[in-house]
Amino acid sequence: MVVSIRDVAEHVGVSLGTVSNVLNRPNTVNADMVARVLEGIRELGYVRNDAARQLRAGNSRTIGMIVQDSSNPFFADMARGAEDQAEVGGRMLIVGNSHQSAERELRYIDLFEEQRVQGVFLAPIDDLTERLKQLRQHRIAPVLVQRRVSLDDFCSVAGDDEHGGYLAVKHLLDIGRRRIAFVGGPVSIIGIEDRLTGARRAVDEVADATLEVIDTAELTVGVGRSVGEQILDRDRSRRPDGMFTANDLVALGLIQAFVMSHSIRIPDEIALIGYDDIAFATAAVVPLSTIRQPGAMFGVMGVSLIQEEVDSPGGHTHRQVLFQPELVIRESTAGFPDAAA
Amino acid sequence: MVVSIRDVAEHVGVSLGTVSNVLNRPNTVNADMVARVLEGIRELGYVRNDAARQLRAGNSRTIGMIVQDSSNPFFADMARGAEDQAEVGGRMLIVGNSHQSAERELRYIDLFEEQRVQGVFLAPIDDLTERLKQLRQHRIAPVLVQRRVSLDDFCSVAGDDEHGGYLAVKHLLDIGRRRIAFVGGPVSIIGIEDRLTGARRAVDEVADATLEVIDTAELTVGVGRSVGEQILDRDRSRRPDGMFTANDLVALGLIQAFVMSHSIRIPDEIALIGYDDIAFATAAVVPLSTIRQPGAMFGVMGVSLIQEEVDSPGGHTHRQVLFQPELVIRESTAGFPDAAA
DNA sequence: AACGTTCTATGAAACGATTCATGAACCGAT
DNA sequence: ATCGGTTCATGAATCGTTTCATAGAACGTT
Numbered sequence: 001m002v003v004s005i006r007d008v009a010e011h012v013g014v015s016l017g018t019v020s021n022v023l024n025r026p027n028t029v030n031a032d033m034v035a036r037v038l039e040g041i042r043e044l045g046y047v048r049n050d051a052a053r054q055l056r057a058g059n060s061r062t063i064g065m066i067v068q069d070s071s072n073p074f075f076a077d078m079a080r081g082a083e084d085q086a087e088v089g090g091r092m093l094i095v096g097n098s099h100q101s102a103e104r105e106l107r108y109i110d111l112f113e114e115q116r117v118q119g120v121f122l123a124p125i126d127d128l129t130e131r132l133k134q135l136r137q138h139r140i141a142p143v144l145v146q147r148r149v150s151l152d153d154f155c156s157v158a159g160d161d162e163h164g165g166y167l168a169v170k171h172l173l174d175i176g177r178r179r180i181a182f183v184g185g186p187v188s189i190i191g192i193e194d195r196l197t198g199a200r201r202a203v204d205e206v207a208d209a210t211l212e213v214i215d216t217a218e219l220t221v222g223v224g225r226s227v228g229e230q231i232l233d234r235d236r237s238r239r240p241d242g243m244f245t246a247n248d249l250v251a252l253g254l255i256q257a258f259v260m261s262h263s264i265r266i267p268d269e270i271a272l273i274g275y276d277d278i279a280f281a282t283a284a285v286v287p288l289s290t291i292r293q294p295g296a297m298f299g300v301m302g303v304s305l306i307q308e309e310v311d312s313p314g315g316h317t318h319r320q321v322l323f324q325p326e327l328v329i330r331e332s333t334a335g336f337p338d339a340a341a
Numbered sequence: 342m343v344v345s346i347r348d349v350a351e352h353v354g355v356s357l358g359t360v361s362n363v364l365n366r367p368n369t370v371n372a373d374m375v376a377r378v379l380e381g382i383r384e385l386g387y388v389r390n391d392a393a394r395q396l397r398a399g400n401s402r403t404i405g406m407i408v409q410d411s412s413n414p415f416f417a418d419m420a421r422g423a424e425d426q427a428e429v430g431g432r433m434l435i436v437g438n439s440h441q442s443a444e445r446e447l448r449y450i451d452l453f454e455e456q457r458v459q460g461v462f463l464a465p466i467d468d469l470t471e472r473l474k475q476l477r478q479h480r481i482a483p484v485l486v487q488r489r490v491s492l493d494d495f496c497s498v499a500g501d502d503e504h505g506g507y508l509a510v511k512h513l514l515d516i517g518r519r520r521i522a523f524v525g526g527p528v529s530i531i532g533i534e535d536r537l538t539g540a541r542r543a544v545d546e547v548a549d550a551t552l553e554v555i556d557t558a559e560l561t562v563g564v565g566r567s568v569g570e571q572i573l574d575r576d577r578s579r580r581p582d583g584m585f586t587a588n589d590l591v592a593l594g595l596i597q598a599f600v601m602s603h604s605i606r607i608p609d610e611i612a613l614i615g616y617d618d619i620a621f622a623t624a625a626v627v628p629l630s631t632i633r634q635p636g637a638m639f640g641v642m643g644v645s646l647i648q649e650e651v652d653s654p655g656g657h658t659h660r661q662v663l664f665q666p667e668l669v670i671r672e673s674t675a676g677f678p679d680a681a682a
Numbered sequence: 683a684a685c686g687t688t689c690t691a692t693g694a695a696a697c698g699a700t701t702c703a704t705g706a707a708c709c710g711a712t
Numbered sequence: 713a714t715c716g717g718t719t720c721a722t723g724a725a726t727c728g729t730t731t732c733a734t735a736g737a738a739c740g741t742t
């Protein structure tokens with residue numbers, strides 16, 4: 001029923017080594033032999049068994065990626081970039097979704113290791129340094145989406161989150177806001193912590209500015225909405241006048257809550273700025289100011305770094321690629337264009 | 342360097358079969374033997390080689406999925422559902438992105454077949470009936486996201502697109518619109534064709550209603566934006582007063598174009614309805630009316646059907662699961678709540 | 683005719699797991 | 713002491729590839 005390379009060999013009347021050569025080194029085989037073998041493969045409907053290939057050859061052609069939240073378009077962009085780049089190198093990308101659960105993250109790492117992937121690309125939730133070093137010993141190249149990694153151990157891709165956080169809050173202060181709130185979390189995640197640090201630095205530069213930190217368990221539209229409702233419950237005087245969220249989803253949730261209530265006007269009463277610049281930020285009820293990061297490029301670069309490490313078996317020096325974020329101003333921190341006219 | 346099951350066996354001082362039994366049938370092995378072996382595995386950092394496992398056992402533990410556009414949140418939802426369900430059965434999901442290219446679609450199918458996945462879950466672009474029958478012969482279960490499949494050959498999951506299209510345009514007609522436009526494509530894709538058919542049926546029920554079809558190459562925000570600009574270029578009298586788009590992304594693009602121009606008011610001049618009800622539809626500049634489909638459920642059900650077929654080696658009768666779409670009315674086809682008040 | 687070179691086909695060995703027929707060890711009953 | 717029954721460890725065979733040392737064929741050169 002299932003056709004092996006040996007069946008093809010018998011059918012064509014050549015040795016099994018020749019069929020393998022046709023598949024892997026066609027230039028070492030006589031041209032019409034190649035034609036005959038390919039014909040036989042077609043006739044029998046032979047499909048190479050990759051497990052056997054991998055077992056013998058000792059390497060897989062896949063790269064594993066773990067994202068924290070596949071429904072976040074920013075991660076979707078990253079995954080798309082990663083997939084495209086993997087394809088360039090003739091590799092395949094397997095994406096796992098950790099849902100921000102450290103346990104699922106570890107399970108995927110185990111799974112990827114059993115698959116003998118060539119590399120793993122991930123934004124770790126927990127500190128995985130030890131586990132990742134183990135991976136490296138098993139010839140799997142880990143590449144992180146995270147800034148603060150010990151330089152010698154891993155390649156990494158990151159945005160300058162501290163600077164991004166600074167840019168965001170500096171902008172809020174520049175348009176005259178003083179009661180700043182940061183929404184996001186868990187702040188134990190390094191990138192988020194950095195954004196908060198940058199925010200704090202900006203606030204500290206202005207004498208009468210204050211920073212309130214609203215720590216959340218995750219970064220979703222739903223979380224944004226419930227924080228928004230919580231803000232709505234407050235006395236008007238106790239509300240912030242400028243809010244910076246750790247990503248765009250949370251900001252979109254806030255916008256929904258505020259707009260639906262009809263009682264808080266954006267940006268008049270509260271100005272809002274997000275992070276990532278996902279495609280939907282432009283299309284929001286109130287188009288969202290944000291800090292832009294090149295999501296797809298993160299993916300492309302991450303996979304490139306894996307390929308670099310894999311393809312240079314001798315000396316490989318780890319690289320830290322840092323992308324500079326960029327402030328994008330839209331209506332959520334500016335007057336409406338109409339108002340200006 | 343690399344630790345095999347044999348190394349573990351030697352290290353612990355047992356036979357290699359015993360180690361395998363500990364891994365696969367621990368209940369047939371004496372309890373403290375299990376403990377000793379596990380200890381050895383830990384000490385040596387042994388990780389099972391899945392390629393070898395799969396070669397010998399003859400089956401993989403993975404399911405392949407091909408999506409047409411990973412940046413569409415609807416597909417992201419579907420993939421998440423599929424992944425969750427795969428995990429329930431102890432399987433792993435591999436997702437490939439065809440970018441609506443029939444060629445990439447075929448490449449992924451080949452790849453999945455080499456991997457000997459247990460099943461493939463996909464919304465085919467081309468007619469793949471023959472190729473998928475080949476897959477089945479090789480013991481790979483194909484499940485389609487598509488309605489019109491010959492009942493006997495495959496399981497499938499689908500929304501009732503024809504009914505959805507009808508609901509959408511019926512709603513536009515109900516609020517008094519008569520010059521209807523359908524935006525989407527390519528209409529050769531079955532689901533899209535069905536939505537158009539439903540739209541046409543609704544239009545035909547009303548004497549003075551007309552339907553204009555704007556065929557597009559893909560279904561993205563960018564396409565929506567450019568169709569929007571094209572509408573803006575028209576004489577006011579030649580514009581539609583109700584538009585139905587084949588998915589929400591296109592509708593969001595239209596909204597962006599119209600709102601940015603400040604010359605077309607939604608829904609006053611043009612009412613708009615999309616399809617899918619992605620999370621961002623609620624948060625749009627003008628919250629978008631749409632036809633809701635349960636994306637995650639599509640994924641869950643699709644993978645369930647694969648598991649059903651795989652786990653019942655004897656008789657399996659193919660099932661067609663049809664989800665009923667649901668009309669969701671928001672501001673893009675209604676007066677603003679303010680206006681009503 | 684003998685030799686060296688180049689080209690190409692051959693098939694046994696190996697990769698690392700699972701499977702399964704075999705039998706050793708033990709136990710309780712006769 | 714023997715026997716039947718259980719429990720459990722053993723290791724050779726096997727899965728389908730790739731690799732590689734070997735050798736046959738063909739050709740040109742001396």
